[in-house]
Amino acid sequence: MQNQLETTEEExxxxxxxxxxxNQLSRPDGxxxxxxxxxxxxxxxxxxxxxxLQKMMHDRATVETMFSPxxxxxxxxxxxxETVIRETCEAVLLTAxxxxxxxxxxxxxxxxxxxxxxxxxxxxxxxxxxxxxxMKFTVAAVSCMIDRESGKLIVDPDSTQIQQARVxxxxxxxxxxxxxxxxxxTGRFSENELMESLEKCRAASQNIFDFxxxxxxxxxxxx
Amino acid sequence: xxVNIKDVVVPGDVAVEIMKSSEKERxxxxxxxxxxxxxxxxxKAGVLKRRKPAIFYVDSYQKRYVPNRGENVVGIVTQKAGxxxxxxxxxxxxxxxxxxxxxxxxxxxxxxxxxxxxxxxKLLVASKGMEPELICVDSHGKKGKLGVLSPDxxxxxxSLSLARKLLHPSCQLLTLLxxxxxxxxxxxxxxxxxxxxxxxxxxxxxxxxxxAAENTPPAEMPALCSSIARNLLRIS
Numbered sequence: 001m002q003n004q005l006e007t008t009e010e011e012x013x014x015x016x017x018x019x020x021x022x023n024q025l026s027r028p029d030g031x032x033x034x035x036x037x038x039x040x041x042x043x044x045x046x047x048x049x050x051x052x053l054q055k056m057m058h059d060r061a062t063v064e065t066m067f068s069p070x071x072x073x074x075x076x077x078x079x080x081x082e083t084v085i086r087e088t089c090e091a092v093l094l095t096a097x098x099x100x101x102x103x104x105x106x107x108x109x110x111x112x113x114x115x116x117x118x119x120x121x122x123x124x125x126x127x128x129x130x131x132x133x134x135m136k137f138t139v140a141a142v143s144c145m146i147d148r149e150s151g152k153l154i155v156d157p158d159s160t161q162i163q164q165a166r167v168x169x170x171x172x173x174x175x176x177x178x179x180x181x182x183x184x185x186t187g188r189f190s191e192n193e194l195m196e197s198l199e200k201c202r203a204a205s206q207n208i209f210d211f212x213x214x215x216x217x218x219x220x221x222x223x
Numbered sequence: 224x225x226v227n228i229k230d231v232v233v234p235g236d237v238a239v240e241i242m243k244s245s246e247k248e249r250x251x252x253x254x255x256x257x258x259x260x261x262x263x264x265x266x267k268a269g270v271l272k273r274r275k276p277a278i279f280y281v282d283s284y285q286k287r288y289v290p291n292r293g294e295n296v297v298g299i300v301t302q303k304a305g306x307x308x309x310x311x312x313x314x315x316x317x318x319x320x321x322x323x324x325x326x327x328x329x330x331x332x333x334x335x336x337x338x339x340x341x342x343x344x345k346l347l348v349a350s351k352g353m354e355p356e357l358i359c360v361d362s363h364g365k366k367g368k369l370g371v372l373s374p375d376x377x378x379x380x381x382s383l384s385l386a387r388k389l390l391h392p393s394c395q396l397l398t399l400l401x402x403x404x405x406x407x408x409x410x411x412x413x414x415x416x417x418x419x420x421x422x423x424x425x426x427x428x429x430x431x432x433x434x435a436a437e438n439t440p441p442a443e444m445p446a447l448c449s450s451i452a453r454n455l456l457r458i459s
Contacts, residue, residue: 029287047287048315058352094257094266098289099352101315129233132285134255134266137235175235216268217231219284 015142015156015204016115018211020123022130022219028106030131034123037158038113043123045131047103055102060095066106067120081117082107088121088141088172088182094134103133113159115143117170117184122208129212130219138175140208142201143168146193153197155204169197173205175212226265228273232281236265241279248277255281285383288313288413290349295369297378297411298357300340310342310357313380313413317354320344324358326366334359334371341372341417343409372409376419377426383414385437396436396444400429403452428455 016037025031028044048061055062065086067078074082089105105127107120121141128135144155145165154161162168167187174181180198226236232255241250241263252258255267256279265271269283288296290312298318302309309317320342325334336342344357359369388394389410397408406420406429416433420426432451439447 029285048289049287050316097351098315129268130284131287132255132267132269132283133287134257135234136264136266138233175233213231213233216233220231220268220270 015207016158018122018208020126020211020215022126022215028127028131030127030129030133032123032126032130033110034119034126036115036119036122036156038111039115039119040110041116041119041123042108042110043120043127044106044108045103045124045127045133046106047131047133048098048101049104051100051102056100059099061093061098061101061103063090063093063095064102064104065089065124066104068106068108070109070111081120084117084170084182084184085121085124088139089124089128091174091181092125092128092135092137092139094136097134114157114162115170117141118143118156118172121170121172126212126215129216136174138209138212139172139181140175140205140212141170141172142204142208143170144197144201144204145169146187146189146197153193153200155200167193169194169201171198171201171205173202175209178202178205226271228271228279230271231269232265232271233268234264234266238263238265238271238279251278253278253280255283283384286414287315288383290314290318290346290355291412292346292349294346294349294412296344296346296357296413297372297409297415297417298342298344298413299378300336300338300342303336303338308336310344312355312357312411313415314355318346318357319354320357320359324360325370326360326364336371340374341376341378343369343372343411343417345369368409372417373419376407376417377430378415378417379430379434381414381416381434382437383412385433386410386412386414386416389416389433389436393441395441396433396448399445399448400432400451403448404429404455424455428452 019035021033031044033042065082067082069078118141125139145157146167148164148166167189170184172181224236225239226232227240267281267283269281272282296312298310298312300308301311308320310320312318322333328334344359347358348356361367404425409417420429428451
């Protein structure tokens with residue numbers, strides 16, 4: 001832990017170690033278990049499947065998401081996460097290719113030690129990649145925070161660091177030009193803080209894209 | 224990121240080589256590629272491949288079937304509604320199969336099909352926003368190899384890439400397997416495989432051989448087949 005904190009000070013865009021397991025679940029068309037530090041999330045994707053009649057759209061596929069917390073029924077906060085994940089995935093998918101169908105993304109939290117939303121979005125993106133649904137680009141989510149006392153910016157904080165946070169940001173970037181896709185913040189911050197954290201997270205997101213490519217490379221050997 | 228043929232690609236990559244080669248010949252973009260103004264973008268993760276003369280596609284691992292016109296599929300009859308059957312082919316929605324789409328079928332002479340039958344059929348209609356439609360005859364009105372598959376066989380699911388691999392002319396597995404034992408097989412492009420050998424033991428052994436082929440490189444396939452045959456001898 002100590003060691004990791006030191007490296008965070010040296011290079012500012014260091015993320016916690018990432019790991020993933022693919023297609024562990026047999027039922028979904030694609031599933032990924034994604035670990036970022038101690039935060040673990042499983043995402044499963046079904047689709048394109050038949051849409052429910054009241055949700056069917058005649059010109060594109062509907063995207064449904066379900067976020068389930070580690071324990072208990074989903075609360076308001078979880079619903080908000082669900083919305084962020086859904087709208088991000090809608091931006092990612094080429095929904096016009098499957099009109100009248102639905103794409104269902106189920107995300108299950110296993111353990112939360114900071115950056116849960118970012119981890120959930122990354123897991124969902126990996127599951128979409130593995131299920132071979134047509135996508136415009138890949139996305140990577142990075143969380144960061146500003147410390148209450150020191151005012152220091154920490155990229156990808158863990159749960160102990162996050163308790164000292166004045167502000168938290170979660171940014172989602174796309175893989176082509178690294179443009180911002182979606183953004184979720186808590187707390188009060190100035191414009192400069194926003195821009196500074198955005199640039200740091202943008203630099204850090206490259207690690208996640210490299211990770212995706214690595215995973216696909218290992219996976220593609222079988223083909 | 225810019226990628227070339229035989230590279231591992233992820234969605235959002237730009238396939239540069241395709242635009243260069245498009246001077247004279249007609250370029251065909253297969254699954255996993257789309258055109259965006261003057262660039263070709265990748266939409267699926269996998270390996271970018273080229274087939275002569277200029278067919279480009281991304282070879283990817285996939286489980287969910289998306290119907291394509293003219294492909295042969297294996298399906299299960301799930302419903303009988305008026306003059307059509309509803310067939311589950313593993314796609315987003317059920318496919319329809321008219322009772323007239325069989326060899327020699329007339330309004331009075333209906334084919335003998337019940338719910339639960341396994342069918343090997345060809346996709347006649349498969350387009351966006353339309354229900355897929357199956358037929359069990361070719362354009363000459365002959366059934367050929369299509370039709371109801373015997374209930375003695377075994378139906379199992381596999382990935383779409385495995386089905387494509389088995390159907391590829393260069394795949395040796397089916398020939399090697401045939402040297403060890405006799406069997407009948409129907410491979411659907413939708414990742415459903417129906418198989419029947421002389422006994423239940425042999426059927427299960429052959430199914431296992433096929434499922435194991437997913438992770439077996441072509442060079443090791445003879446070894447795989449002979450080990451299955453050896454195990455079979457031990458049982459019987």
